[in-house]
Amino acid sequence: MSGWTWADVDVAVPRPGSGLPGVAMAGFRQRVRGDVEIAMVAHPSVTLFLDLSETGGIVREAGGTSRRGSFVAGLLPGRLRTGGQEGSGLQIRLSPAVASVVLGAAAELTGTVATLEEVWGRDAGRLEERLRDAPTWDERFTIATDVLARRLAVPSRVEPEVAQAWRRTQAARGRLRIDGLAEEVGWSRQRLWSRFRAQLGLTPKRAAQLVRFDHAAHLLAAGHPPAAVAGRSGYADQSHLHRQARAITGLTPAALATAPWLAIDTVAWLAAPRT
Structure with a gap:
């Protein structure tokens, strides 16, 4: 409308x-x-x-x-x-x-x-x-x-190690190595990968990408320029952020910055789910 x-x-x-x-x-x-x-x-x-x-x-x-x-x-x-x-x-x-x-x-x-x-x-x-x-x-x-x-x-069907891996991914805003995450929870990379995907529906790498993108999207909505957002969110450069935005949402970083969906977050979602 x-x-x-x-x-x-x-x-x-x-x-x-x-x-x-x-x-x-x-x-x-x-x-x-x-x-x-x-x-x-x-x-x-x-x-x-x-x-x-x-x-x-x-x-x-x-x-x-x-x-x-x-x-x-x-x-x-x-x-x-x-x-x-x-x-x-x-x-x-x-x-x-x-x-x-x-x-x-x-x-x-x-x-x-x-x-x-x-x-x-x-x-x-x-x-x-x-x-x-x-x-x-x-x-x-x-x-x-x-x-x-x-x-x-x-x-819960989610094992404590998987829940811990998710919390760490959130806390790190998606900027972590999967090998290090597996070592932290005491599992092999292969075991973490298979259990995480089976219980949460996506791989640890994909989860990290989504969490990192969510952080970047909210920085864009807050008015930060794409180049600065790319650096703060762990992307290689602005082009990398652009490709991820298009792949996940179909929008450019500029369009994300004014997306109505994100505009309400500071009012409705003061604390995102973490557990």
């Missing part, structure tokens, strides 16, 4: 200290009429989009197909555009380790987009109804947190 900005959207976030490790949430209410469209920028989380409108207000387009309603976007979901009309929605970002427990098999979601019902079955509809009926965002956040906490009560 021409002229649309994030100023046309009300954003709600949970109270500090009320969330779960590896989970971030934000509520959105669009205050303008008509369709909007936003290109999703890949980030190191599995994302749940819960449609709280009565008429399926959230629309997503991936692979040339458009569908309405709540959905789950795995890591690196390809070209994904979201949009819709006047209404509300809850977005939940899960770290890969948490997603593997909450969603059952995060590895199978990597690179894909699925309806929430396909992932959660009838529980998806029940959750949507409870969230729609809740009168405040605080109550919605509490409901969602309780549902996630119950799912997280089951044993």
